[in-house]
Amino acid sequence: MRMKSLIAALLASATLGVVAAQAADLAIVSGDTGNGLEFLRSQLDRFEAETGNKVTVVPMPSSTTDQFGQYKLWLAAGNSDIDVYQTDVIWAPQLADQFLDLTDAAKDVVANHFPSIIESQTVNGKLVALPAFTDAPALYYRKDLLEKYGKTPPKTWAELTATAKEIQDAERAAGNPDMQGFVFQGNAYEGLTCDALEWVVSNGGGQIVEPDGTISINNEKAAAAIEMAKGWVGNISPEGVLAYQEEESRGVWQLGNAVFMRNWPYAYQLGNGDDSAVKGKFDVVPLPIGEGEGARSAATLGGWNVAVSKYSKAPEEAIKLALFLSSTEVQKERAIKQSNLPTIVSLYDDADVAAAQPIIPNWKEVFVNAVPRPSAPTKVKYNEVSSLFWSAVHDTLSGNGTAAENLELLEAKLTELKGDAW
Amino acid sequence: MTVEATAGPAVRTQPKIESELLRSRVGAAMWFLLPMLAALAVVAGWPLLRTIYFSLTNASLTDLYGADFIGFKNYLSWTTLKSGRTVFSGLLVDPTWWNAVWNTLRFAVLSVTLETILGMIVALVLNAEFKGRGIVRAAILIPWAIPTIVSAKMWSWMLNDQFGIINDLFLKLGLISQKIAWTAQADTAMTAVLVVDIWKTTPFMALLILAGLQMIPKDIYEAAEIDGVHPVKVFFRVTLPLVRPALMVAVIFRLLDAMRIFDLIYVLTPNSSATKTMSVVSRENLFDFDKFAYGSAQSTLLFLLIAVMTALYIWLGKVRFDGGDR
Numbered sequence: 006m007r008m009k010s011l012i013a014a015l016l017a018s019a020t021l022g023v024v025a026a027q028a029a030d031l032a033i034v035s036g037d038t039g040n041g042l043e044f045l046r047s048q049l050d051r052f053e054a055e056t057g058n059k060v061t062v063v064p065m066p067s068s069t070t071d072q073f074g075q076y077k078l079w080l081a082a083g084n085s086d087i088d089v090y091q092t093d094v095i096w097a098p099q100l101a102d103q104f105l106d107l108t109d110a111a112k113d114v115v116a117n118h119f120p121s122i123i124e125s126q127t128v129n130g131k132l133v134a135l136p137a138f139t140d141a142p143a144l145y146y147r148k149d150l151l152e153k154y155g156k157t158p159p160k161t162w163a164e165l166t167a168t169a170k171e172i173q174d175a176e177r178a179a180g181n182p183d184m185q186g187f188v189f190q191g192n193a194y195e196g197l198t199c200d201a202l203e204w205v206v207s208n209g210g211g212q213i214v215e216p217d218g219t220i221s222i223n224n225e226k227a228a229a230a231i232e233m234a235k236g237w238v239g240n241i242s243p244e245g246v247l248a249y250q251e252e253e254s255r256g257v258w259q260l261g262n263a264v265f266m267r268n269w270p271y272a273y274q275l276g277n278g279d280d281s282a283v284k285g286k287f288d289v290v291p292l293p294i295g296e297g298e299g300a301r302s303a304a305t306l307g308g309w310n311v312a313v314s315k316y317s318k319a320p321e322e323a324i325k326l327a328l329f330l331s332s333t334e335v336q337k338e339r340a341i342k343q344s345n346l347p348t349i350v351s352l353y354d355d356a357d358v359a360a361a362q363p364i365i366p367n368w369k370e371v372f373v374n375a376v377p378r379p380s381a382p383t384k385v386k387y388n389e390v391s392s393l394f395w396s397a398v399h400d401t402l403s404g405n406g407t408a409a410e411n412l413e414l415l416e417a418k419l420t421e422l423k424g425d426a427w
Numbered sequence: 428m429t430v431e432a433t434a435g436p437a438v439r440t441q442p443k444i445e446s447e448l449l450r451s452r453v454g455a456a457m458w459f460l461l462p463m464l465a466a467l468a469v470v471a472g473w474p475l476l477r478t479i480y481f482s483l484t485n486a487s488l489t490d491l492y493g494a495d496f497i498g499f500k501n502y503l504s505w506t507t508l509k510s511g512r513t514v515f516s517g518l519l520v521d522p523t524w525w526n527a528v529w530n531t532l533r534f535a536v537l538s539v540t541l542e543t544i545l546g547m548i549v550a551l552v553l554n555a556e557f558k559g560r561g562i563v564r565a566a567i568l569i570p571w572a573i574p575t576i577v578s579a580k581m582w583s584w585m586l587n588d589q590f591g592i593i594n595d596l597f598l599k600l601g602l603i604s605q606k607i608a609w610t611a612q613a614d615t616a617m618t619a620v621l622v623v624d625i626w627k628t629t630p631f632m633a634l635l636i637l638a639g640l641q642m643i644p645k646d647i648y649e650a651a652e653i654d655g656v657h658p659v660k661v662f663f664r665v666t667l668p669l670v671r672p673a674l675m676v677a678v679i680f681r682l683l684d685a686m687r688i689f690d691l692i693y694v695l696t697p698n699s700s701a702t703k704t705m706s707v708v709s710r711e712n713l714f715d716f717d718k719f720a721y722g723s724a725q726s727t728l729l730f731l732l733i734a735v736m737t738a739l740y741i742w743l744g745k746v747r748f749d750g751g752d753r
Binding site for chain 1: 590
C-alpha cells in the first residue's frame with residue numbers, strides 16, 4: 006500500500022516536472038580556484054532571481070586533468086545529473102560529441118567574442134561551448150625587491166635567471182631563508198605542458214605538434230629551453246616546484262617568498278587581497294623571451310568555456326544559463342572582481358574594467374602573443390600527447406635523462422601514437 | 428569454507444552411508460550462500476568479465492558499444508617492416524607498464540613487510556596487561572578509520588616543502604639543513620608514500636594479529652614460565668608458531684590491498700614514473716586517454732597478477748582460512 010502511494014507520488018511529481026519545465030533544477034560543475042566558486046555562486050544567484058530556475062554548483066578538484074577524467078566518465082555514461090560543464094579551452098575536440106550545438110542559440114552574440122576563441126570551440130562546424138573567460142599567463146615580479154636591488158623587469162630568461170639568483174641569495178643572507186627566485190608549475194600535469202610550451206616557443210623551438218600535424222618537438226632549441234628550466238630547479242626554484250600546481254606556486258608567492266612567479270591573471274586579484282603579504286608590491290609583464298632566431302615572448306592560451314550536456318533534462322534552461330555565464334555583464338563582473346580576462350573584445354576598452362583592473366587593457370598585448378596548445382591538430386589524442394610531453398619534461402627537470410635524450414624518445418613515442426594520421 | 432571443513436571428513440570416511448541429515452544441511456547451506464553468490468556475480472563477476480571482454484576489443488570511452496573484436500592485439504601485436512625487421516607493440520612490451528608493475532611490487536613487498544613487523548610489535552604490546560589498555564586499543568585504530576583520501580591530503584600538507592610541518596620540525600631539530608620536497612623528488616617520493624601507508628595500515632595488521640594472539644591458551648605460557656624458558660625463545664617457539672595462521676591471513680589481506688594501491692599515490696605524489704602504479708596507469712588509459720581497451724587490458728593483467736600471487740602465496744605458505752594449520 007505504501008509502495009503504491011510512493012509510486013503514485015513519484016509519477017505525479019514527474020508529470021508536474023514536465024508541466025513546470027519553465028523553472029528547472031540545473032547543476033553546473035566547476036573546478037575554479039581561489040574564490041572563483043564564491044563568485045560563480047553570486048552570479049548564479051542573479052540568474053536564479055531573473056529566471057526562476059535553481060542552480061546547484063558541484064565543486065570539482067582544481068586540476069584540469071582530474072576534472073577531465075571525471076567528466077569524460079560521466080558523459081560516456083550518459084549522466085543527466087550535470088547540465089552545464091565548465092570546459093577547458095583544449096577539451097572541445099575531445100568532448101564535441103557529448104555537448105549540444107550552441108550555434109543557433111548564440112548566433113546573436115558570437116560576433117562580440119574574439120574570433121580565434123570562438124574558432125577554438127568550434128568542431129566540424131558545431132559550436133561546442135561558449136567562452137566564459139580567456140587566460141594568458143604573465144610574469145609576476147616584486148616591484149619592491151627589484152627596486153631595492155636596482156633591477157628592471159627581465160626581458161629574457163637569462164636576465165630572469167641572473168636577477169632571481171642575485172636577489173634570492175641577497176635576501177637569504179639578509180635573514181629570509183625561505184626566499185625563492187622563481188616559482189612556476191612543475192608538477193606532472195597539464196599545467197607543466199603550458200609552462201614548458203612557453204619555454205620552447207619563446208626559444209623558437211616550435212609548438213610540439215605544428216598546426217599541420219608535423220611533430221616538431223625534437224630540436225636543439227626546444228632541448229636548450231628545457232635544459233634552461235632544469236637549471237632553475239634547486240637553484241632559483243625550490244626542488245618542490247616539481248610537485249607545484251598553480252595554487253602551490255601562488256602560496257609561496259603570496260607569502261612574499263618569491264621574486265618572480267609565472268601564473269595566470271587570477272593571481273593578480275588575490276595577490277592584492279587584504280590577507281596577502283605582497284599586496285601592492287608587485288606588477289606583471291609579458292613572459293621573457295629566449296635566445297637565438299625565432300625567439301619571442303609566448304603565453305599559452307588558456308581559458309574556460311561553458312558547454313551544455315546533450316543528456317541534460319532541461320536543455321533549454323541549461324542553454325540560457327550558458328548564454329548568461331558568457332554574457333557581457335557577467336564577463337565584466339568577472340573581469341572587475343576576479344581579474345579574469347574577458348573574451349568580449351569591447352570590454353578591453355571599458356572604463357570600469359580599466360579603473361578596477363588596470364592590467365586588463367594591457368593584457369591585450371599578452372593575449373595577441375598567445376600560443377594555442379596542439380589540441381586542434383592532435384584531436385582525441387591530445388591528452389596523451391600532452392601527457393607524453395609533460396612526462397618528458399618532468400623527467401628532465403627531475404634529472405632523469407637529458408632534455409635531448411628525452412625529446413628524442415618523445416618524438417619516437419609521438420610518431421607511434423600518430424600512426425598514419427592524428 | 429565452513430561447510431567443507433565440517434562436511435569434508437565425514438564424507439570421506441563414510442562415502443556410501445551419507446546421512447540424510449547431512450545432505451539436507453549442505454543443501455540448506457547452499458541456499459543461504461545463494462544471495463551472497465548472486466551479489467558477488469553482479470558486483471564483481473560481471474564487471475570482471477566485461478573488462479576482460481573490452482580488453483580484447485578496440486573500444487574507446489566515447490564509443491563503448493560499437494567496438495570491434497581484435498583478439499590479443501592490445502596485449503601483443505607485431506608488424507614486419509619492409510626491411511625485414513619485426514616491431515612488437517602492445518601491453519606486454521610496454522616499458523611504462525612494466526615500470527608500473529615494478530613500482531607496485533616494490534611498494535607491496537616493502538609496505539607489507541614493515542607493516543607486519545610493526546603490527547606484530549604493537550599487537551604484543553597491546554596483548555600485555557596494563558592500565559588503560561582499552562583506550563589505547565581504540566586510539567590506535569584512528570589512522571585506519573580516517574578515509575585514505577583525507578589522510579593522504581593531510582600528509583601532503585604536512586610533507587609540503589614550503590609550509591609543511593615535517594620540514595619545519597626536522598629543520599628545528601637540526602636533522603636536515605634545508606627544506607626537502609619529500610613527495611616531489613623521485614628519490615624520496617616512494618619513501619614518503621611508504622611512510623604514510625605504514626602509518627595508516629599498521630593498526631589493521633596489529634588488530635588482526637592481536638586477535639590471533641588472544642586465541643593462544645594462557646597455560647602454555649605458564650608452563651614455559653615454570654620451565655624457565657627465556658622470553659625471546661618463548662616468542663619464537665610458542666607465540667610465533669601459534670599465531671602464524673592468523674598472521675598469514677592478515678598478510679594476504681594486506682598484500683591484495685597493496686597490489687591495487689591507487690588513492691595514496693594519486694593524491695600524494697606528482698604523476699611521475701617514479702611512483703606510478705598499475706592502478707594509476709590503467710585509470711589514466713581508461714579515462715584520461717582515448718584508450719579504454721588498452722586500459723582494460725591493463726586491468727585484466729593486474730587482476731591476473733594478483734590472482735597468481737595469491738595462489739602462489741596460499742600454496743607456498745600453506746595458508747588455511749579456517750583458523751587451523753596444515
